[in-house]
Amino acid sequence: MISIDDLDRVLGWMLKDQLQALEVSEGNARIRLKMADRPGMPAPRVEAKVLARGLGRFLVAHPRSGEPALKVGDQVVAGGIVGFIQNDAVLLPIVSAHAGQVSEVHVAAGSLLGFGAPVLTLMVEP
Amino acid sequence: MIEVLSNSALATIQDGGRHGYYRDGVSRSGAMDGVAVAVGNALLGNDRDAAGIEIPMLPFSVRFDTGLDIALTGADCAAHLDDVALQPDWAIRVHASQVLKLSAPKSGCRAYLCVGGGVDVPTVLGSRSTQLREGFGGHEGRMLQKGDRLAARRTESVLPEGGMGAMPVAALMPELGQGANVTVRVLPAAEYELFRPEAHDALWSGDWAVTPQSNRAGYRLAGPELQLITPIELRSHGVVPGVIQVPPGGQPIIQLADAATMGGYPKIGTVIEADLWRLAQARPGEKLNFQQVSYEDALAARHELDRCLASIEAMAMRVRAAAKGWSR
Incomplete structure (x- = not known):
């Protein structure tokens, strides 16, 4: 089972590595996280x-x-x-x-x- | 310490030369391109005549097993310190286990590796130069071999972070000649008047190819035949680096650093001391032009070269001192 704590941790990695989306599959379960669209924002540099x-x-x-x-x-x-x-x-x-x-x-x-x-x-x- | 990794022959330790022993039959030896060694030493804060390694045959590589200030001058031979390209005429701090690799030269034909304080070999007859024919001086009186280990006389660093370089000396001096040929200035020598007028014209206007029979002892040239008015026999007499002898056959030889101190061929001219370094970087196949000058011109050229080297030394010292101040 994926807990809220796990989601928090995954979100932390996404922020740290500037990932826009992340998908995790385990057996029949699948979870997909996607950052909110911020149109017009340049890639962070x-x-x-x-x-x-x-x-x-x-x-x-x-x-x-x-x-x-x-x-x-x-x-x-x-x-x-x-x-x-x-x-x-x-x-x-x-x-x-x-x-x-x-x-x-x-x-x-x-x-x-x-x-x-x-x-x-x-x-x-x- | 510096360990020689390549089996490249002909690399020798040379300094400003062994002066004052001509009367004993000891030739001058010393760096063929004395200006390149002087520039390397200027960047490193060494004495102008400190000993470096003359590298005429490439590729060549060494490994350092201590931190060391080095300078690489002379021929531009696409040098790399590990995987990083090293600029020409450049001094930099190297670290233990780094490898310096020199490849085939893009220009020139002799590279010089100078080190902090100069290469630490014993002084013999006032010089650390390798006296190849007699087998003394330098490192065991011979060319360097794979596995040789050499020490520098100073290991602490005086260089700014990232190192520093020198402008090409040719760019700091008035330009000589035009086109692709190497122009050097020449004084008429003792037997000049014994050559035919056509030989005089040919000397000053001809293209003189450096042949593959050219080394530290002298350059054999190919060009128009230089003929005497009447054949002469001379007793052996003193010959200094730069003298242009004409053996029977009329193809001249320029005597250089390792030349015998005596010779009996007639001398048509002498390349002035201030231009010998230009010869050192002329490759086989390249062509020389001779420009006639007077004794006074030759002295003035030597003073001009001295001033140029002194200004590099002074500016290098100021830049090292300033960099030291900024890094505090």
């Missing part, structure tokens, strides 16, 4: 900003690589280099702490970055 950890000129790619600049919609991996800060002859990496999809690029190639300046906004999958 979280924004994260990638910040410059140094001062200098923004390079979209390593000068020896010739890779194209990141643009809105591109995927980045956690710990991945998303650009460089050029300080005279020295380069510092701009590293994304999260995996996600680029939703905004805040700085143009070659522009000057201050410490803590936002470089990208990512939509991070929760």
Whole structure:
């Protein structure tokens, strides 16, 4: 038998894992839970900003690589280099702490970055 | 410690070279691309001439069994630290059990692995470079082999989180020549006037292919035949890295880091010291062009290169110090 406590627990899992519907079958019994429709609500996602950890000129790619600049919609991996800060002859990496999809690029190639300046906004999958 | 995992031949420990023993017949040895080693050392806060590993044959891989600051410079060889791509001319902290893999180079032909404080091998005649022909210096006086274990002279980290890199030196210096060929600057040498005028024209305007018979001792070139006005016999005399000798047959040889200290072939020119690193990254099949310069130009070029390296060293030091401040 499925108790009210069981339903409560299952609902907790659904909320935690963002499930919209869950169906459980056992013998002839079947129970189906479905979240109330909330039309027009976007999928729940979280924004994260990638910040410059140094001062200098923004390079979209390593000068020896010739890779194209990141643009809105591109995927980045956690710990991945998303650009460089050029300080005279020295380069510092701009590293994304999260995996996600680029939703905004805040700085143009070659522009000057201050410490803590936002470089990208990512939509991070929760 | 660093353990060599690959059986790749020809990798050797090299520093800024063994200077001052020519009179004893000891050639200079040292890194072929001294600029790449200097850049790696600048990023790591090492002395400019600290010893690194010169890697001319790829693939090559090593495993670290302690945390260590490393820098990889020179040829861009799609290096990976475990599964993560490492940027060219880059210094980073590695952790115990990580594996560094270098693949076939996209450009250049010699990579340099520098470590915190430099590679810890004994100093012999003022240098840690491997003296291959004589079998001393470096690691047991020989090329590295699979299973060799090397220590760094410093294990604590000075690098910012995520590491730091250097701009390509070629991008910081005035451009030399045009097109795909490698241009180096050359001084006319002692026997220059004994060559025919056509040989002079060919030297300055010809394309000189680096042949596969090219190594740390010297590069044999293929191009127009350089002929003397009349054949001459010379007594053996001192020869330094950069000297362009012309043996009978007229195809020149550029003597390099491991060249014999003496030779008897006539010398038509000398590649200036400030451009020897450019030769080090020219692959067999690539073509060289020689640009004539004066002694004063050669000295100015050397000072310019020194200033460039000094500015990388100074900026790297400032960036390391600033990063240290921000991380507190």
